[in-house]
Amino acid sequence: MDRHLLLLLIVMARNGLCQNGESCSKSVVNSCSDCIKSGPDCVWCQKLNFTKAGEQEAARCDTKAKLMDRGCEAEDIISPENKLTVVKKVPLSQSFNQQEPIQLSPQTIELKLRPGLPHKFTVSFKRVEGYPVDLYYLMDLSNSMKDDLENIKNLGKDLFAALKSITEHGQIGFGAFVDKTVLPYTNTNEEKLRRPCDETDQYCQAAFGYRHVLSMTPSEDEFKEKVTEQFISGNLDSPEGSLDAMMQAAVCGEKIGWRNSSTRLIVLTTDDGFHMAGDGKLAGILEPNDEACHMQNNLYVKSSEMDYPSVGQLVMQLKKNNIQPIFAVTKKTKTVYQQLSDMIPKSVVGVLSEDSKNVVDLINNAYRSLSSKVTLTHENLPDNVRVVYTPKCEHPESAQDNKGVCNNVPAGTQISFDVTLTADSCMEDTSFTIRPLGIKDTLTVSLSTICECVCKNHTDVSGSAYCNSHGKIQCGICSCKDGYVGQACECSTDEREERAKRASCQKSNNTQECEGRGDCVCGRCRCHTTESGNSYHGDYCECDDESCEKFQNQLCGGHGECKCGDCICDADFEGSACECRKSDQACRTPDNTVCYGRGKCKCNRCECEGGYQRPNCQKCIGCPDSCQTKLNCIECLGFESGPFKKNCTVACSSILHYQMVDRLTLSSKECKQKDSEGCWIKFKLDQLVGKDNYTAEIQKQKECPEPPSVTAIIGGSVAGVAVIGILLLMLLKLLIYMKDMKEWKKFENEKKKSKWAEADNPLFQDATTTVTNPTFTGE
Structure with a gap:
């Protein structure tokens, strides 16, 4: 194996990628029988005292590996086998x-x-080899098959020869079909029923649905004789009653002559499609096919009373009677019968020549195809x-x-x-x-x-003692008598006793019984199961062993044990999820301190305090200015003044005199600040290892400013007030003048717009009538 591939497999195994696929998905488990019904990987531990305090007995049901990890011995594991x-x-x-x-x-x-x-x-x-074969030749005798019938009459010898090449124990039967003798399938005129063929046909037999002609026979002469007696018939539509004929040939076993130990073949020859279930409604035939034999005098007598069979019915009967169909059909109907063959197991379709001369070769090839395929x-x-x-x-x-x-x-x-x-x-x-x-x-x-457990008896333990004389041990747990409950049948179900014991199920006053994760039974918590099927545990069901932090999708990183929500890491690992090995190498500083005393080393990385930054907590971002924060201490240490004057030694213990210290300096800073008296003081701060450790070098001379001149201050103040007053008066006068000028300009503009014109008073009108006194002379 390639070295790199081997290394990859080792890494995968260590990281839990190559794990056992066993799993046990538990639902409600109260007994060993419930457990083994939960899944094939679920096994039961019958070890006494296996469960923890408050843990349900369902914890006994898990995979074998998990139970053994929890301390169950192999001899105590119940796992029925097939x-x-x-x-x-x-x-x-x-x-x-x-x-x-x-x-x-x-x-x-x-x-x-x-x-x-x-x-x-x-x-x-x-x-x-040489297994018997029964071949039933089922032929369409409608008008279009006239030439084919004549050829079949002459092929008897070839058919038997082909059959003998297959087996010495072969038999052949013969049957014929056309269609139902009702409209619209066949002309029901009385004369046409007797002679449905064309007038030119000298030989024609009456219309029929299906006729059994010859039962299974090994005689070639008998076959030739019966087939020679057959003549063509006729019907109206193209589809034929093929399924009717196949159904009767399948279910009428005694009449057909099928042998018990034989390969049964039906060879169906036709040049048209077929009617199926539901087509009978066109002729008013509503009764479904009953898949029963209805042969009288070798004729199917229910042809006009019962619908065609469905493909499903035919498939079921062919399968039930071990019959394999061979569809010898013309090229134009091959597609239709291929679709039918796809629905029938152990069937095959072959294409007939126009005169059916190739039927022998077709049957021979089809049989070999069927017999060589084992399903x-x-x-x-x-x-x-x-x-x-x-x-x-x-x-x-x-x-x-x-x-x-x-x-x-x-x-x-x-x-x-x-x-x-x-x-x-x-x-x-x-x-x-x-x-x-x-x-x-x-x-x-x-x-x-197998749905019940067969468990061993604990001969070394008295069932009466273990179950407090109120039950017996069954598969490691107590089966209590009526009126008693508990893991050891230790409690009575009396309601008064039960209420008195409920207080012992509370962790403290005003808390839920069993932390809401269990039921209080006889003063003891019976804990529920978690979402994954394991149990809560503890005296108050306060613990579970699944809620610990995960690392790389493994509980406690695979390097620790989850107990009551916390990871208990292995000796060489640490972290909340046991995710890293113990080491402080990367946290060490040049002076051999850890994180410069400003943080803790976890998982070989510094976790800095305050604003100190990684990698080693040397620099601080966002920290207050040390010159400002240490000013009061510098004032009291160097000049015995300022706010810390009375308790300078205690308040300023973080600052040491530079001559007294011989330690690594991390940074230095020159400072100039004003003290509480307003004087400038200068000092130098050297930051040491640790969060708040400094040395200070203080200059003893202060720079205090000269006191101000009182006369100059008063004189300047009076002159300033006078100048400001004059300026304000001048500004006010200017604003009033500007407002007056604005009003004057507005008045002048309005005056220019005024126009005076002469006009009659629209209210005055001249008189329309004049009256003169005739006696008035005017004198």
């Missing part, structure tokens, strides 16, 4: 003789299955049982639903099939059969399911 018993296994026959040949082995088995657990067994098959399938399979067939031969077909297929199997060659059987759930005892299609031999499978 059981196969061969009841009958007669060896396969080497060749055919007059006795019943055996082609399938075994013949009867009994199988006990655990639900969900597959079981594989082998079935052998060997096609016996194993089943019948009456229960609903909750699955079967998968795996053929073991030179030419297997790809996997198919409910069947296994081997092609090109020569006679006398032994092949086998692996049959995998799975019962999905518990069920009552039943049986079904497995058989090769077209072959009488069958395998009967008697099937039952």
Whole structure:
């Protein structure tokens, strides 16, 4: 193996990628029987005292690996296995003789299955050389088949020769069909019913649906005699009653003469399509086909009373009676019959020549094709049982639903099939059969399911003592008498006693019973299960072993154990999810400190405090200015003044005199700050290892500013006030002047717009009538 591939596989295995595929999905589990019904990988631990305080007995149900990891011994694990018993296994026959040949082995088995657990067994098959063949020639005798009938009358010798080349024990029968003798399929005129052919036809037989002509016979002369007596008939429409004829030939076994031990073939020859179920309604025939034999005097008497069979009905009867159809049809109808053949297992379609002269070769080839194809399938399979067939031969077909297929199997060659059987759930005892299609031999499978546990008795422990004399041990747990409950049947179900004990299920006052994760039973918490099917545990159901942090999709990184929500890491690992090995190599600084004393080393990385930055917590981003924060301490240490004057030694213990320290300096800073008296002081701060460690070098001289002149301040203040007052008065005068000028300009503009004009008063009108006093002279 390539070295790199091997390394990859090792890494995958270490990281949990190559894990056992077993899983146990539990639902409601109260006993060992419930457990084994949950899935094929679920097993039960019957060890006494296996569960933790408050843990449900369902914790006894899990995969074998998980239970053993939790301390369950192999001898205490209950895991029922499938059981196969061969009841009958007669060896396969080497060749055919007059006795019943055996082609399938075994013949009867009994199988006990655990639900969900597959079981594989082998079935052998060997096609016996010279096995008998019954061939029933079923011919369409409608008008269009006139030439074909004449040729068949002369092919009897060739048919028997072909049959003898296959087997020495061959038989041939003969039947004919046209269609139902009702409208619209056949002309029901009385004269036409007696003679449905053209007037030019000298020989014509009356209309009929299906007629059995010759039962199975090994006699060539008898076959030729009966076929020679047949004449053409006729009908109206193109489709024929082929399915009616095939159904009667299949179900009327005694009349046809089918032998019990033989390969049964129906050769259907026609040049038209076929009617099927539902077509009978056109003639008012509503009664469905009952799949029964209705032959009287070799004639199908229910042809005009019963509908055509459906394809499904025909398929079922052909399969039930081990009949394999060969459709010898004309080229124009090949597509139709190919579609029919696709629905019928063990059937084949061949194309007839125009006069049917090639029918012998067609039958010979079709038989060899059918006999060399072995198809194993089943019948009456229960609903909750699955079967998968795996053929073991030179030419297997790809996997198919409910069947296994081997092609090109020569006679006398032994092949086998692996049959995998799975019962999905518990069920009552039943049986079904497995058989090769077209072959009488069958395998009967008697099937039952294993849904109960068989557990050992704990002889070293008294069941009465372990269960407090109120029950007995069953599969590691107590089965209590009526009126008692608890893991050891220690509690009575009396309501008054139960209420008195509920307080002991509370972790503290005013809290939920059993933390809301369980039920209080007899003063003890019976914990519920988690979402994954495991149990909460603890005296108050406060713990579960699944809620720990994960790393690389593994609980506690695969390097620790989850206990009550916290990872308990292995000795060499640390972290909240045990995700890294213990080491502080990358956290070490030049002075051999860890993270410069400003953080903790976890998973070989510094977790810095405050605003200190990785990788080693040396620099601080966003931290306050040390010159400002240490000013008060510098003032009290250097000049015995400032806010810390009274407790300078205690408040400023983080600052040491530079002459007293001989340690690694991380950074230096020159500072100039004003003290509480307003004087400038200068000092130098050297930052040391640690979060708040400094040395200080302080200059003893302060730079204090001279006091201000009182006279100059007062004089300047008065002059300033006077100047400001004058400026304000001038500004006010300017604003008033500007407003007056604005009003004056507005008045002048309005005056220019005014216009004076002379006009009559619109209210005054001249008189329309003048009156003069005649006596008035005007004097």
